[in-house]
Amino acid sequence: MAAIDYLREHGLSARVRGERIIISPRSSVTEPIRQFIKLHRLELLAELAANDGETRRAAWDVSIPGYGKRRMIGEPCTHAEALEHVRGIWPGAAIE
Known part of the structure; x- marks a missing residue:
């Protein structure tokens, strides 16, 4: 840990x-x-x-091709961590 x-x-x-x-x-x-x-x-x-000062947030807006926009809510994470998690589920997704 x-x-x-x-x-x-x-x-x-x-x-x-x-x-x-x-x-x-x-x-x-x-x-x-x-x-x-x-x-x-x-x-x-x-x-x-x-x-390096990157903000950790508990909610991120996600754009999923074919599904539109969604909000991901969970443990606080950085933009890079959120993007990695989302793309593990939806490969073409983007974090806004």
Whole structure:
């Protein structure tokens, strides 16, 4: 499991500001989570950098040839992840 996914499972989000990792909501950070962040700091930084600010959304509009537009709703994912999932089901589909 990716380090960022561990935080999301605990209802937390992360972003980078300079060399620091900002976790929100701060009030939900327990001591075990604080230790996890310290142990996985470099992994978190790498994952956040790889995401490169790309937005994760729970809903994406999908154009499916022959079916028109639909809305895909599920776990938050990036545009690339949503497109990969949709094209696994409908090869010619596009994400808007």
